[in-house]
Structure formats: structure tokens, C-alpha cells
Amino acid sequence: MVPDNETHMAEFILLGFPAPPGLQALLFVIFLAVYVLTITENLIIILLIVTSPQLHRPMYFFLGHLAFLEACYISVTVPKLLLSLVGSTKSISFLGCMAQLYFFIALACTECVLLAVMALDRCVAICTPLYYPLTMSPRACRQLATGSWLLGLLTALLKVFFISQLSFCGPRVINHFYCDISPLLNLSCSQRRRAEVVDFISALLILLIPFCAIIISYTCIISTVLLVPKAQNRGKAFSTCASHLAVVIIFFSAALFMYARPRSIRSWDLNKLVSIIYTIITPMLNPFIYCLRNQEIKDTLLKVLCSRAALSRVADH
Known part of the structure; x- marks a missing residue:
């Protein structure tokens, strides 16, 4: 017999950020500005990489995938948050909740693997430069990018399948x-042990394996760069990795805190603040980190802007 208070809920209520109307309006403006800025800057990076032949190289190929991923990533969570801040309803259907959960997990897992692939690319470029064109051929790059996306999509499918089988009751x-x-597991009133174990193990694997691959790659990079005789060349080699390393530290620090632990721990307000880091702040900062540390992207952007300005002046005359 199923208890009377157990139901397969048709919808959930996303609590979000409870606040007075004035503060909610301010939060709406802030999150909307961050969302528009993030989408714009990631689209600019994608367009630069696609339209500029000098950027048609493996490093920028993977950076383009990362930019596309970040634009999708923030689009999974922020639009619903914006609606809840200005609308009277904060509800989300069960199917909508599962869909949001799936795409969020899929993109997060894909980013874990993609960051490891980008570290591998830098490792090959610095440690074995003579074999770099052969090792990171266009075909190999496509296979690595496709594998990153497939791993993310399949891992998310496994996680969401077990969570969607749970029954939810009470509030x-x-x-x-x-x-x-x-928070979804905390609402479940059915046996959730299997879902917790599957989620915990898959989270550890999808986080720790790429993280270990990144550590190994940077260990090889550092050991190789330290053998370079000139300090100027060492600085140039490290500068190509600094932006990627900064993104890795921000993303994995927040992700390991949130997901590499048992699900029985309740979702505190602290978790929401940490979630903001890798769901909203990181996608906004990543383009700045990569562009400000990358002279080629800055030069390409400057050339595009100058050519646009020149065309505009010619059209005016």
C-alpha cells in the first residue's frame, strides 16, 4: 500500500531567493544584466573563432565549444529564475523540472570532460610540439569534442533516470x-538509496577522472617548461595555460563542494550561493578570463572592430 501522503507530484515550487519586492526587482535587474552579458560575450567568441582563419586551431576549436556550452549552461537556469523574480508563480512542472535537471547535469558533466580535453591539448602543444599537428588533427579534435558531449549527455541520462523513478510527498x-x-532527493519519500549511490559514484567519476587528467597534464607541462632555458619562453608557455587553469580552479572548487558528497546532506542557503558561482558567475567570467589573457583573441577582436569602423566611415561618405 502506498501511504496517503505520497504522491507523484505534478509540479514543484522553486523557492529561489525570497525577498521584499524591491530587492527582488534589484535581483532581477542584476541577473538579467549578467545573463545578457554572458550570452553576448560567448556569442562574440564563437563568431570570432568561426570567422577568423587565424583562430582555426585546436585550442580555439575547444574554446568555441566551451563558449557555446557556457551560453547553454546559463540559459538552463537563469530564465526560470528571472520569471520567478517578476512573476507571481514560482511553480515548475515535474517534467519541466526533470528536463531542467537533465540539461543542467549534461552541460556540467560535459564541461568537466571538455576542460580535461583542453588541458590535454595544452600538454601536447607544450610537451610534444613536433607531434602536435598529428596528434591534435582536425579529426582527433572533433572526436574529443564529440566524446565530451556524449559522456555528459549519457551521464545525465543515468542520473535523471533514477531520480525520476522516485516518489515525492509532503511539502x-x-x-x-x-x-x-x-533538494529533489530530500523531497523523496520513497527508497532513495539506489539513486543516491548512483548519483554519488557518477559524480565522483565525472569530476575526479577529468580532474586527475588535468593534474597529470599540468604536471607534465610544468616539468617541461622548467627545462626551457630562457625565462621569457617559460613565461610565454605558462601564459597560454593561465586562463584555462583559472577556469579549472573556479569550476572544480565549486563543483566538488556541491556534488562530491553524499546526497543526504540537506540543501542549505549556502548551497544556493555556491551554485551561483558555477551556474551564473563562472559562465560570465570565463570569456573575460580567456580573452584578457589571450593576445590573439584581443588582436582579432580589435581587427574586426577596426574593419567595421572603416566600413562604417566608407558607407557614411
Whole structure:
């Protein structure tokens, strides 16, 4: 017999950021500005890489994938958050919640693998430069990018399958601004042990294996660069890795804190603040980090802007 208070809920309530109307309006403006800025800067990076022949290289190929991923990543959570800040309803259907959860996990897992692939690319470029064109051929780059996306999509499918089989009862309020794993598991009134184990093991694998690959890659990079005789060449080699390393530290620090632990830990307000780092702040900062540290992208952007300005002056005359 199923208990009377157990139901397969048709919808959930996303608590979001409870605040007075004035503060909610301010939060709406801030999150909207961040969202528009993030989409714009990532689209600019994609267009620069696609339209500029000098950027048709493996490093920028993977950076283009990362930019596309970040634009999708922030689009999974922020639009619903914006609606909840200005609308009277904060509800989300069960299917909508599962869809949001799936795409969020898929993109997060893909980013883990893609960051490891980008570290591998830098390792090959610095440690074995003579074999770099052969090792990181266009075909190999496409296979690595496709593998990153497939791993993310399949891992998310496994996680969401087990979570969607749970029954939910009692209060249907999710103490978060999007459908995340931990608060959903805390609402379940059915046996959730299997879903917790599957989620915990898959989270460890998808986080730790790429993280270990990144550590190994940078260990090889550092050991190789230290053998370079000139300090100027060492600085140039390290500068090509600094932006990627900064993104890795920000993303994995927040992700390991949130997901590499048992799901029985409740979703505190602290979790929502940490979630903002890798769901909103990181996608906004990544283009700045990569562009400000990359002279080629800055030069390409400057050339495009100058050519546009020149065409505009010619059209005016």
C-alpha cells in the first residue's frame, strides 16, 4: 500500500531567493544584466573563432565549444529564475523540472570532460610540439569534442533516470532557484538509496577522472617548461595555460563542494550561493578570463572592430 501522503507530484515550487519586492526587482535587474552579458560575450567568441582563419586551431576549436556550452549552461537556469523574480508563480512542472535537471547535469558533466580535453591539448602543444599537428588533427579534435558531449549527455541520462523513478510527498517546495539533485532527493519519500549511490559514484567519476587528467597534464607541462632555458619562453608557455587553469580552479572548487558528497546532506542557503558561482558567475567570467589573457583573441577582436569602423566611415561618405 502506498501511504496517503505520497504522491507523484505534478509540479514543484522553486523557492529561489525570497525577498521584499524591491530587492527582488534589484535581483532581477542584476541577473538579467549578467545573463545578457554572458550570452553576448560567448556569442562574440564563437563568431570570432568561426570567422577568423587565424583562430582555426585546436585550442580555439575547444574554446568555441566551451563558449557555446557556457551560453547553454546559463540559459538552463537563469530564465526560470528571472520569471520567478517578476512573476507571481514560482511553480515548475515535474517534467519541466526533470528536463531542467537533465540539461543542467549534461552541460556540467560535459564541461568537466571538455576542460580535461583542453588541458590535454595544452600538454601536447607544450610537451610534444613536433607531434602536435598529428596528434591534435582536425579529426582527433572533433572526436574529443564529440566524446565530451556524449559522456555528459549519457551521464545525465543515468542520473535523471533514477531520480525520476522516485516518489515525492509532503511539502513540494524546493529550496533552490533551479531543480538540483540534492533538494529533489530530500523531497523523496520513497527508497532513495539506489539513486543516491548512483548519483554519488557518477559524480565522483565525472569530476575526479577529468580532474586527475588535468593534474597529470599540468604536471607534465610544468616539468617541461622548467627545462626551457630562457625565462621569457617559460613565461610565454605558462601564459597560454593561465586562463584555462583559472577556469579549472573556479569550476572544480565549486563543483566538488556541491556534488562530491553524499546526497543526504540537506540543501542549505549556502548551497544556493555556491551554485551561483558555477551556474551564473563562472559562465560570465570565463570569456573575460580567456580573452584578457589571450593576445590573439584581443588582436582579432580589435581587427574586426577596426574593419567595421572603416566600413562604417566608407558607407557614411
